[in-house]
Amino acid sequence: MKERRRRDLLTAALRLLERQPYETITMSAVAAAADVAKGTTYLYFPTREALFLALLAEHYAAWFDALDTCLREGPASADAWTTWVAAELSARPMFLRLAGLLHVVLEANVPVAEVVSFKRSLAGRLATSGAGLEAALELPPGCGVRLLLWLQAVVPGLAQMAAPAPELHQALRGDAMLAGLLIDFPNELRALLGALIRGLEVAKESHP
Numbered sequence: 001m002k003e004r005r006r007r008d009l010l011t012a013a014l015r016l017l018e019r020q021p022y023e024t025i026t027m028s029a030v031a032a033a034a035d036v037a038k039g040t041t042y043l044y045f046p047t048r049e050a051l052f053l054a055l056l057a058e059h060y061a062a063w064f065d066a067l068d069t070c071l072r073e074g075p076a077s078a079d080a081w082t083t084w085v086a087a088e089l090s091a092r093p094m095f096l097r098l099a100g101l102l103h104v105v106l107e108a109n110v111p112v113a114e115v116v117s118f119k120r121s122l123a124g125r126l127a128t129s130g131a132g133l134e135a136a137l138e139l140p141p142g143c144g145v146r147l148l149l150w151l152q153a154v155v156p157g158l159a160q161m162a163a164p165a166p167e168l169h170q171a172l173r174g175d176a177m178l179a180g181l182l183i184d185f186p187n188e189l190r191a192l193l194g195a196l197i198r199g200l201e202v203a204k205e206s207h208p
Contacts, residue, residue: 006044008034010055017094022052022101049109056102057118059095063088064125071132078137082193086186089155100156143200150196158188 012033016025027048031038045051066088075081089096107115130144139147162185164172172178 005034005036005040008036009041009044009051010058013051013055014094017052017055017097022097022105027051046111047109049106050111050114052098052101053106053110053114053118056095056098056106057121059092059098060122060125063092063095064129067129068132071129071136075136078197079194081133081137082190082197085151085193086189089159089189090186093159096156096159099152100160102156137197139197139200147193147196147200151193154192155189158183158192159185162188 009030013025013030016029016033025048027041027045028038030048030051031041034041041051045054067085070081070084070088075084126145126148130142130146130148133139133144133147134141137144161181162183164182169182172182
């Protein structure tokens with residue numbers, strides 16, 4: 001029962017995030033969506049940020065599971081991998097939104113011990129997937145984790161830049177000077193990852 005109730009709360013929070021901005025979601029709204037009393041939410045999550053950090057942890061786990069499967073199957077080339085990453089992350093809009101909240105909102109409002117626990121889990125997945133990435137793309141030791149950290153840093157920003165509010169999007173598109181600020185997320189991500197990988201390859205050749 002306890003695990004099912006926790007799952008109900010996480011599912012309700014995700015449904016709300018699909019329909020409205022994070023800033024407008026309250027614990028009362030999550031409780032109502034999960035059909036529980038407001039006080040029940042605090043038995044599982046001390047704050048709204050702790051709830052959404054737990055939700056992000058699940059999205060990270062699903063992303064790393066997909067990444068590891070891709071790496072085990074062996075991407076045909078670096079280009080094939082960057083294309084896969086761009087498509088896979090484009091298909092995970094809620095993950096991108098939650099990841100954009102991690103450093104500036106969630107980490108700042110969750111007890112340090114819980115954040116450290118989250119980061120320990122994240123570090124473990126980074127190490128495993130990083131090693132798989134090094135093997136698949138023939139990168140030097142340590143470069144797999146480094147590339148994944150770069151990916152974690154840039155993806156939320158690119159996703160936000162690619163999705164301005166509808167009125168702003170219309171205004172930018174209609175202005176010749178500003179239209180170039182409208183970016184396509186998967187295309188820009190592929191280009192960026194390609195440049196990063198080429199840079200790591202050059203560094204490998206310079207320091208064999």
